[in-house]
Amino acid sequence: MKIIVWIETRNGQVKTASLEALGTARTLAEADSGEVIAVICGPSGVMAATSAATAGAHRIIVREGDPLSDAIADGIANELVAVISEESADVVICAATTTGKEVSALAAGSMGTSVAADCISVTCQDDSIHIERPIFAGKAHLQQKICQSPAVISLRPNYGERLEREAATVTEQDATSPSPIRRTGFQAGALEKRDLSEADIIVSGGRGLKEAENFVLLEQLAEVLQAAVGASRAVVDAGWRPHCDQVGQTGKTVSPKLYFAIGISGAIQHLAGMSSSRTIVAINKDPNAPIFNVATYGIVGDLFEVVPQLQSELKSVLQ
C-alpha cells in the first residue's frame, strides 16, 4: 500500500494535525509493509520537511517554484494530484483543517472519486479501507467502506496519533501545475487567533455572558490555558462574536481535549458541534441546563464569580 499524506504548513511551520495524519498513515502502512510519502507544497517546504522528517514518512517530496507562489488550495491540489499520479498512490490522507478539506476535495475531484471526509477512524480490513466519521455535527456516526482507488481521506484534527520514526529522505521537485486563481492580498487580523478546529483547549461563551464586552473574562481564561475562544450561535447572531468563532451545526464542529461551556445552556445544535470533546466543563447558573447532560464536570453558579476564580487559581497552578 502506497500512502500519500499532504502536509500543511503555515509560515514554514508544520501543522500538528498534519503530523497526526502522518501517524495514522504510518500505522496503516506498517500493517501491510506499505510506504508513506509526505508531500509539502510551497515556499519554505524544505524547512518544514526537516520538522516533519521523523513523524512517520519514509520519503518526503517537496514541490516548490513559481506555480506555487501565492497559490491557494486550487494550486496546491494540482501539485498533489501530480504526485498522486506519478507515484500511483493507493491512499491519500489530508488533515481535515479548513484548507485540508478544500485540498482533499479538489484532489479527489481530479481523481473522479469522493473524499471520506473528517474521519475519526481509518482502518484496513480485508484489503479495503474502512472509515468512521461523525455526521449531522456528531448527532450520528457513519461507517463506510471506500470502494474506489485511490482512497482519499481527510482526518479530523486531534484524532490521529503522532509517531516518532526514522528520518525520511527528502526530494525536491519543481512545481508544474499553475492554477488560474491566486492570492492577491492579505490583511492580518488584529489578534493572532488560535484556530478553533485545531485547538487542544476551547473556552466558549454564550448568552449567559450578558454582553459582548464580558467576553474579556473568557479571553483572560483562554490566555492562561493557551486556549481558543468559541461562542454559541445566539451570541454570534447577536453580533457579539464573529461567525468564525461559532461552535455548532451551523458553525464549527470541534473535538478538543478540553472544552469549557460557559453561560451556554446547550441548544441541540451547539451540543452537536462540541459533544465529541474529550472532557467537557460546564459553568451555568441553571442546574437544569441541557449542557450539564453532556458535561464531564459541572459547576452550578454565577459565571461572573466562578470564571475569575477559575482563572486566578489556574494561573497559580499552571505557572
Place this chain on the structure above:
Amino acid sequence: MKIAVCMKRVPDTATRLTFSAEGKSIDTSEVQWVISPYDEYAIEEGLRLRERAGEGTVTVITVGPEAASKEIRQALGMGVDDGIQATCDEPLDPIQTARALAAILSQRSDDIVLFGKQSTDSQGAQVGALVARLLERPFVNDIAAIEIDQGKARIERDVDGGRETIEGPLPIIVGADKSLNEPRYPKLKDIMQAKKKPIEKVVAAAGEASLQTIAVTAPPPRPEGRIVGEGPEAVEELIRLLREEAKAI
C-alpha cells in the same frame, strides 16, 4: 450574467435524529426539511450578484427525490428565476452528486456557480470542489465577499490570522460562508409568483458510488458526568479533577 446556485435539502438543525431499523440510514419520516443553511447564503449572493449587474438570471439546481421540489419553490420565492431538479430516490455519495450536477452545468454557460461551503447533514465540504474539478473550473471555498468585474472574480475570505484577497477568471465555482450576507425572507407576493416559475426535471446521471455505507448509528454515549459543586468554592475541586482524573491540563 448567468448564475447557478446548487443547493441541498437537509433536516432542520433542531431535528432529533432517529435511526432506521436496518441501521444504515436516518429515519426521515418525521424530519422537517429545510434548505441547507449555507446554501441560503449562496442563493442570496446569487440574487445580489444579479441585482448588482442589473441583468441576468439565477437558476437553482438540486439533486434529490421528487419531494425536494418544495425547497426549490422556496428558493424561487426568494427571487430565483427558475429551477432544475435531478431526481434520484436513492441516497448518493459525494462524487455521484457531483456528477449529476456537472452533467447539468456542462450544458449551460454560467459565469459563476455558487454552493454553500458545506451541508449541515453530511458536512463533507466537498461537492462544490468535486464539480469544479469535473468541469475543470477554478474553485474557492468559504468565501466572505465577492465582486465580479470584467470577466474576473475578486474574492475575500477569512483564513488563519487574517483575511485574504483572491482573484480568478470566470467561469468560477465558489462556496459561501456565513459572513457573506444575510439571506432575505421571501415576501408573500414572491411566494405566489414562485408557483408559476418553471422547474425542469431530469434524471440524475450519478454513475457508480465510491463510498459504501456500512452503518449509521447513534454516537457512543458520553460517560456519565457530575456536578462538582456550586459557585466559586467548587473551582479548587474542578481543577484537581481536571489535573488528576481527566489529565486534561
